[in-house]
Amino acid sequence: MDLIQIILGVIGGLGIFLYGMHLASDGLKQSASKQLKSFLKRVTKNQVYGSGAGMVLAAVLQSSSAATVMVVGFVNAGLMTLRQSMGVVLGSAIGTTLTVQLIAFKVTDYALVFVSLGVLMFLIAKTQTIQHVGNIILGFGFVFFGMALMTNAMIPVQQSPEFMNWFVSATSNPIITILIATAFTAIIQNSAATIAIAMTLAVGGSMSMETAIAIVYGANIGTVITALISSLNASKDAQRTAVAHALFKIIGVLVFIPATFLFIQVLQTMGGSVERQIANAHTLFNIVNLLILLPFCNLFADWMTKLIKDKKSVDDFKYLDKxxxxxxxxxxxxxxxxxxxxxxxxxxxxxxxxxxxxxxxxxxxxxxxxxxxxxxxxxxxxxxxxxxxxxxxxxxxxxxxxxxxxxxxxxxxxxxxxxxxxxxxxxxxxxxxxxxxxxxxxxxxxxxxxxxxxxxxxxxxxxxxxxxxxxxxxxxxxxxxxxxxxxxxxxxxxxxxxxxxxxxxxxxxxxxxxxxxxxxxxxxxxxxxxxx
CATH class of the missing domain: 1.20.58.220 (Phosphate transport system protein phou homolog 2; domain 2)
Incomplete structure (x- = not known):
């Protein structure tokens, strides 16, 4: 087992995966940014519509962290109230599960087709819109190609008894696994990449479903770090939105941990490959979390207002947010x-x-x-x-x-x-x-x-x-x-x-x-x- 080749394969594949996410997100933002602004203004009048808006926003940005940062920005700019932001934040978590579901379709075999088509569209495009679409396709091509590289790099590892024994021992405690997944997601700022790695290990039999679910929990918590950082110099309402986002995820994980065994049974009953079950776990976690917490959004907003007090400084800018x-x-x-x-x-x-x-x-x-x-x-x-x-x-x-x-x-x-x-x-x-x-x-x-x-x-x-x-x-x-x-x-x-x-x-x-x-x-x- 060539350790250097494995490390380079995993890191290189992860880098291409993240770059692909960036390209796809950038293309989607460029092509839909103006429409998103007016769309959010129209549909955030109540929490149900707001959660739907969050799903669309995150699906476009392909990152719940990015979606929440954008929502924090809207709240900071006064275009969205604290109460309106609650539903959008909850819905954004569901929108980002699209990438993981796509990966579970095993489209990695067609990664280079996506890359070729995306490059071709970008080169021959005569309008910005076609260029943006080319970027989106190219981005997803890189996502799938990066996934394939990581999968191939992990094959020798999964065949090593020493690694298997160490990995089983290291992930035997679900709480530690959740914390590791949280930290890793916070560092790379992408929950889809964390879950993609879990899929890679699970396919080869290196990871149990219990461990994969723990990684899904941790990946969801890890996405809150970016939004929390983005709110540090923002308005108090923007900070309240970011903190509420973190609490939504933590509460969801605390609710799910005792029911993990039942959760796995539900996933297995739904059927599908191991990758599909992990993708479904990610989607179902966020759907159930939304259904549980959506009725309490206004209460959360009031609680956040009491928790984070207003404090104004005459030297601070009111809306400018780096x-x-x-x-x-x-x-x-x-x-x-x-x-x-x-x-x-x-x-x-x-x-x-x-x-x-x-x-x-x-x-x-x-x-x-x-x-x-x-x-x-x-x-x-x-x-x-x-x-x-x-x-x-x-x-x-x-x-x-x-x-x-x-x-x-x-x-x-x-x-x-x-x-x-x-x-x-x-x-x-x-x-x-x-x-x-x-x-x-x-x-x-x-x-x-x-x-x-x-x-x-x-x-x-x-x-x-x-x-x-x-x-x-x-x-x-x-x-x-x-x-x-x-x-x-x-x-x-x-x-x-x-x-x-x-x-x-x-x-x-x-x-x-x-x-x-x-x-x-x-x-x-x-x-x-x-x-x-």
């Missing part, structure tokens, strides 16, 4: 929500308090605006770097365009905050010279301010909601605001007695600043309309 960067669809949603959050802060903490500085002599607010402007700069830099990291990923044409639009909007929002900060500082000129604006000047500033502020709010809303009609309204409103500014400027210089030079300087700067803010609002609306 762990979602592998899922551009989710990462872009995170960015959009962070931009909305940034716009809300500008509106509430900077724009609205600006007017009282001049019309109500509320100079105390100036410090708040200056402080908030530093916070906006921090958000701007964070969003900018996050978008840079997104653009380094493999994006669809739509995702590339969306990331560019968000870069433009980020610049416009930061520009608005800078202008508001400048305008708040203008009042120092008035206070330093003990000069007040006239009642007419205050009223005229208020008129222009209200129009510009409304346009800003409309611009933010049209970007958030992708509302082209509202975006068009903002763009069409621009000439009217420019005319109003010119009228106010004209009236100011033609008032009886004429204005003082110091008042004129501040007044003109205010009008000009509001006009510049409005131009940024128009820019945001034009970006929404695709005019970039």
């Amino acid at each position: 762990n979602s960067l592998n899922f551009p669809t989710v990462a872009l949603l995170n960015t959009q929500k962070e931009l909305q959050y940034m716009a809300e802060k500008i509106s509430e903490r900077m724009f609205q308090p600006l007017l009282p500085i001049y019309v109500e002599e509320g100079s105390a607010v100036r410090q708040q605006i200056q402080s908030e402007e530093k916070r906006i700069d921090h958000l701007y830099r964070g969003i900018y770097h996050y978008l840079q990291e997104i653009t380094e990923k493999k994006l669809t044409d739509d995702e590339s365009r969306e990331s560019l639009q968000m870069l433009y909007v980020n610049n416009d929002l930061e520009g608005i905050s800078d202008i508001i900060n400048e305008l708040s500082s203008l009042s120092i000129k008035l206070e330093g010279n003990d000069i007040l604006l006239s009642e007419w000047e205050k009223e005229s500033i208020q008129i222009l301010f209200e129009d510009v502020f409304q346009n800003f709010q409309d611009a933010v809303e049209c970007f958030s909601e992708k509302d082209h009609e509202l975006a068009t309204k903002v763009v069409h409103q621009n000439p009217a605001i420019i005319r109003l500014e010119k009228e106010l400027r004209f009236k100011h210089f033609h008032t009886e007695g004429g204005p003082s030079s110091r008042v004129s300087s501040v007044y003109m700067d205010l009008l000009n600043g509001l006009l510049r803010i409005n131009q940024h609002s128009v820019n945001i609306s034009q970006t929404t309309l695709g005019m970039i």
